Amino acid sequence: MLINKNMKLADVIHHDYTLVPVINRFGIHLGFGNFTIQEVCKEHNISTGFFVIILNAFHDPHYFPKERLQSIRLNILIEYLQKAHTDFLEDKIPEIAFLIEKMPGECLDDRKTYLLIRNFFLEYSTELKNHITKEEERVYPYVLKLEEAFLKGETDADIKKQIQDYPISAYEAEHENVEEKLFDLKNIIIKYLPKPKSDKLCFQILREIFSLEKELNEHARIEDLIIVPKVEAMENALKLKGFGNG
Amino acid sequence: MGEIKTVIVVERNYLMQAGLEAMLMEIPGLMMVKTFTGDEVSLAGHIRKQQADVLILNPLALKEDPIVFLRKLKQIGKMVVFGLMEKETPVNLQSHFSHVLNVSDSKFDLQNKIRSVLHQDTRPGNHNLLSKREVTILKQVVLGLTNQEIADRLFLSIHTVTTHRKNINRKLGIKTVSGLTVYALMNHLVRMEEMGGATK
Ligand SMILES: [Fe+2]
Ligand SMILES: [Fe+2]
Numbered sequence: 190m191l192i193n194k195n196m197k198l199a200d201v202i203h204h205d206y207t208l209v210p211v212i213n214r215f216g217i218h219l220g221f222g223n224f225t226i227q228e229v230c231k232e233h234n235i236s237t238g239f240f241v242i243i244l245n246a247f248h249d250p251h252y253f254p255k256e257r258l259q260s261i262r263l264n265i266l267i268e269y270l271q272k273a274h275t276d277f278l279e280d281k282i283p284e285i286a287f288l289i290e291k292m293p294g295e296c297l298d299d300r301k302t303y304l305l306i307r308n309f310f311l312e313y314s315t316e317l318k319n320h321i322t323k324e325e326e327r328v329y330p331y332v333l334k335l336e337e338a339f340l341k342g343e344t345d346a347d348i349k350k351q352i353q354d355y356p357i358s359a360y361e362a363e364h365e366n367v368e369e370k371l372f373d374l375k376n377i378i379i380k381y382l383p384k385p386k387s388d389k390l391c392f393q394i395l396r397e398i399f400s401l402e403k404e405l406n407e408h409a410r411i412e413d414l415i416i417v418p419k420v421e422a423m424e425n426a427l428k429l430k431g432f433g434n435g
Numbered sequence: 436m437g438e439i440k441t442v443i444v445v446e447r448n449y450l451m452q453a454g455l456e457a458m459l460m461e462i463p464g465l466m467m468v469k470t471f472t473g474d475e476v477s478l479a480g481h482i483r484k485q486q487a488d489v490l491i492l493n494p495l496a497l498k499e500d501p502i503v504f505l506r507k508l509k510q511i512g513k514m515v516v517f518g519l520m521e522k523e524t525p526v527n528l529q530s531h532f533s534h535v536l537n538v539s540d541s542k543f544d545l546q547n548k549i550r551s552v553l554h555q556d557t558r559p560g561n562h563n564l565l566s567k568r569e570v571t572i573l574k575q576v577v578l579g580l581t582n583q584e585i586a587d588r589l590f591l592s593i594h595t596v597t598t599h600r601k602n603i604n605r606k607l608g609i610k611t612v613s614g615l616t617v618y619a620l621m622n623h624l625v626r627m628e629e630m631g632g633a634t635k
Contacts, residue, residue: 251449309616370613376608417476
């Protein structure tokens with residue numbers, strides 16, 4: 190189903206309830222009555238076009254209107270990506286950690302196995318946190334500054350230095366796949382748990398991991414396919430313009 | 436069932452992508468993990484990151500010269516590449532692929548082709564079990580040794596060690612060292628005490 194701005198937001202959620210955290214990222218919360226997407230967006234003062242694209246992209250992995258996404262201002266995209274980061278670290282990760290904590294009572298007799306899984310996930314959380322911190326401290330601020338410089342059409346020494354020291358291509362080259370460990374964790378739970386007492390909790394954990402994985406994929410797709418090429422083009426344009434007379 | 440093989444697709448048409456996905460889904464042991472349209476910046480790099488077992492590539496989707504692109508893929512290593520051929524694909528391009536899928540082939544033929552090619556690549560029998568040698572190597576990996584150190588200790592070439600490691604990852608479905616550590620400890624292949632300072 191292709192979502193459009195004239196649909197009622199409630200109908201969209203009926204169709205795909207996994208979009209709830211996505212709309213939350215835009216500051217929209219449940220209880221929106223019978224309003225259409227457009228009306229809700231207007232009330233919250235957010236770009237309807239962007240909102241609809243994100244809903245669709247999240248709903249259907251095949252939907253990825255590159256040109257339209259690339260026409261959106263970087264600061265809007267970055268704001269969205271940052272909210273997703275917060276979601277990952279403050280909701281998703283603690284939720285999985287909480288479920289893992291319940292393993293000893295509900296599904297594992299063996300304390301050692303539990304500790305192994307807990308530590309493994311802890312390690313993963315740290316990795317994800319580092320990945321995100323780097324993006325927020327180093328990459329995103331640069332992207333925002335660059336866009337500003339690009340729109341104003343003027344570069345300062347600071348920007349020039351960054352374009353040379355850490356261009357977006359350097360970020361792209363070291364932008365690692367943060368889903369790898371999650372994949373391992375899924376297999377450990379699916380294939381190698383020693384006789385769990387009950388599958389119920391494992392199922393909940395798997396559901397959360399799959400959902401986090403889906404969101405991470407979606408997120409990385411925007412970083413790799415939208416942010417990187419867009420920033421690269423701006424860098425090149427600025428280089429041509431500013432570096433000559435600077 | 437043995438280990439799952441991951442498939443990525445480079446194809447510009449949605450209908451073709453969806454068709455491929457539907458066809459692949461029916462082959463047990465295959466999982467389509469990613470589709471590219473072909474106009475991604477540094478596509479070869481994205482493909483490398485996926486570490487997939489199989490690539491189905493429509494050369495007409497590429498922005499760059501397919502032959503140059505295939506050369507880049509060669510450096511990625513052991514990934515089975517199928518060329519997806521359309522009517523308009525120049526004949527000389529076909530010869531650059533060791534395996535070819537024709538879009539006009541029937542579903543049965545396509546699936547058989549894929550199965551037969553991939554089958555050569557899997558050694559039949561003990562799909563899930565690690566060989567003795569692999570267990571030995573797994574232990575060393577978990578204890579924190581580098582490939583070079585393992586090669587020196589076991590009198591193997593570094594190339595052999597890398598191959599073993601790839602096979603271990605593939606058989607277990609676990610790629611990271613910490614994942615392997617969990618597996619090894621859970622299965623009592625190493626003891627916690629042996630780990631000493633190796634963890635972290
Ligand atoms: Fe990110
Ligand atoms: Fe990222």
